[in-house]
Amino acid sequence: MAKGRVKSTSPGKEGKQPIMTYVDGLGTISTKLRNRLRRFYNALVLLSSLVEACKVNGQTRANNEGYEPSDNPNVVLECFINKLAQVCDNVPFGDTVTALTITIRNYDGLLYTFASNRQAVGGPDKATDFVCRLLNDMGTATLDQVKDDPHSPLFQRALQQILEFQDKRVLAYRDKLVKSVSACIVDCDASDSHESLSLGNALRDLKDTLTAHKGRDANDILVHAAVTLRASPVYDNIIERTRAGRMNESARWCDLSHFVGRLASYLGMVRTIIIARRRIPELFENFNIVFLPSSTPLPNPITCLQPSTMTAAKRRSLRTAKAIISRMVSESAEISKYQGYAEELQRCGLDELISKECTKESFHPIVHCEILVLDWLCGQHPSGTASIPFFRDFRYIGCSKPTCRLCEYYFAAHRSGIQVRRGHKKVYLNWIVPNVTDESPDWAKEKDNLIDKVMGGVRRDALSALEEKVTDHKRWDSETFSYQQTFQSLARTSVRGTDLASVMSLLSIAEGGPSCRSQRSVIVDDDSWSVAGHADEEAEDSDDDGGALLFWGRRR
Template identity: 30%
Template structure:
């Protein structure tokens, strides 16, 4: 359900693109996506580099915003992907957030959750150690309840992959494999039959959910002791390659388990941020931005042929001939590039299924700039946090936008059903020029990247939009691993770790509440 009117109902105040402009824009995007998928299927995987560790206050603030967005993204799938920023107003700090495609009622529920979360975190640093334990437990519970649908999905998927991984272990004869197999069997016996979606009472759900998270964390520690070679991570990395399909269960198992463990680690980041910037949790307001209307399908029958698209991408005769020749080689099986293009343009034979939307980070940017060309951000940090890395289209957009507002590094995946935000006549000539400049820049980048893949068939992007880090590698802190590093360390004082990262005045009791006796700060976390 979308919050807006039909895409066929266009306001007379809008300044739309010309149909030919849109067709010429989306054709290389569709080809880019199809070529990327072909290359991925052939096993030519090239993943984007992880960003460096957050070392400055600005970098740690970015991590904080990403975490806020992450805990607001409570349902698996694209519609609930969330973006958020903080504006510095005279009377309060304004949290502005948007989602890809969520109804007005859904946005209202998210706003209520975010307001409640900020209120629960406010004043955390001033609590006594015993009070912090209870306060942290309440924060964790609030997040677990709001994210219940996503957690249920992750646990169910994890339970399915558990059996697949056990069967994979049975194909190998090695002492280390036996140890991992015993750990997997123990995890299956403890959580294999838990059905969170069958639990009605909220208190019973929380009890079962926390039990599962404790068991997964215990399994993580047990496998670290059982394996000297990071067995699970090695199998998971192999599972990403097309010639190791039998190992795919390991990469999925790692993804689901580390995603489940990410919620408690998110709380560590949030309470550490409150210690550093308590004002961000005191006088606050929350503002949601409505999701966009899906636009009409900008493509036609001429857009379903790779050679025709490639021909229109060329500027000189030599390029045109080379592009069309390369595209023609991908028409037969196993590539079937034209079939892929047709499936991207329309699904299940539905003519108008290709309906692009404005992504959440662009919605937030557009809302901000429409109200104030030079918005005032907290401490001047011009950043929009997101629950997932930005897609390739948003990466192009923000790179070309003159506001210099930053977003998360791209995960590299291409989503063709992306569109520009609405432009209104009231935006004037300046608005038209700004959009056209961004349009031209994106066109150039899309064509350039599509040609690069056409020539060497080496894709960008990854299977899951959210980052999956090593399962068995202990990490220095949530603040560092969330930015991409995962360095092993000996268990130590969490307060000292956070202090070294300039998140001061944080008690050791800020660590885990999944178990009264578990103060281990190891494991991995995800954004």
């Protein structure tokens, strides 16, 4: 990455033209834009560092994982869009986080428009071919073949197609689940209680099953095993341990529950597509697919927006909580107040965290996929976003993951009024508006307003976190428990054959049969209601190094 170098040039007639400056990696931009970006990333780095500091401080806010059903006719379509985007998100660590919207193409068929954060060469073509095969297979099936039954041929074929395309991600889930199971076994062995002994034995059986099925042809076995575990009485014991003890003690149990949920969610993907095929068949009849190019990552903005001649000592002095707050807050009394709050967090290494965030090798902002789709839609319809022919007039851009906090701020400020998936309150350093260096008059004004609106939200959250020293904290960037809430009718699905007899032994660990279980075990046979409102059911990896949960609201 090129080192930051800034050169300023003044126009011949001061006041009529903006002062321009050259920034390595960005080109020639106005000093006004450079300064705005400096302010934006200063606030963002402070917020991200505060979240990490509050984790160390142990002050976190519990997440509400529950979602209630809805009779909204758009819920199935919303679920379908999100799940189809998730199907395309086949590589761990955030590069293939995918957004999708569905519009009418010249009033003759549908247009599926996808975008991903950072697609590799050839990735969009492979994803396009895969989606075409999946949708065509569903579309050519007769209605009596389209069954909400994991044992039906069409259901099994779709599951196999998805698992093959998602092979890398499934492998990552399996490996991480083995690791978390091992940690939980150690936790059980540290106690001599009967419950811990029984649970530890059950987890050993599960670990044996995981290690015995490593090939991609056994991925469906792992999925059905995860569903069986979630429907078993022993799973309640696991959930109890996710909520007990200190954060570092419950984390391993949260990981266990999370990765079991990740594997189980693949049945949810197929079920959503099956239900959409039954209730909205036109989604599968006449369609085209376009995959938008990803944005080009920017250089580290903290570095490139500062003069290359700046000394290391000067850089360090600017990258402290005290210095950033002095540039964020205008009134001297307020500056002193928030600097005092920041000083209290130095015991958690706040300044060290800021320095680490500023120098991350992975700090290269990109345009997030939802915004890529929005920007493309605006470009295709210059007369105004009201003219965009959304399918069923459903003005929505879905995503494989819940929307990040900065994207939520962006869409709230954008003139389009287009809706996005409900967010998970995570904030990422790697975020930027589209066409950031384009300073044509119309776009520059709109862009500056959008940056300022997002920056305003970031600053408010940072100052609130300083004062309250508490954040919303969740290890993963979507819903771990949502599979059972969204796809209840599959909760009792058994594993294939006898390959997972060891997993079935889990059923005997806890007392009581299915009648003693929670609502997770409820069977819903009819597809008239089988998806949860807002479709926030994914429980993805913490895929991007820049991700952190931010403060939202005051402590009560």
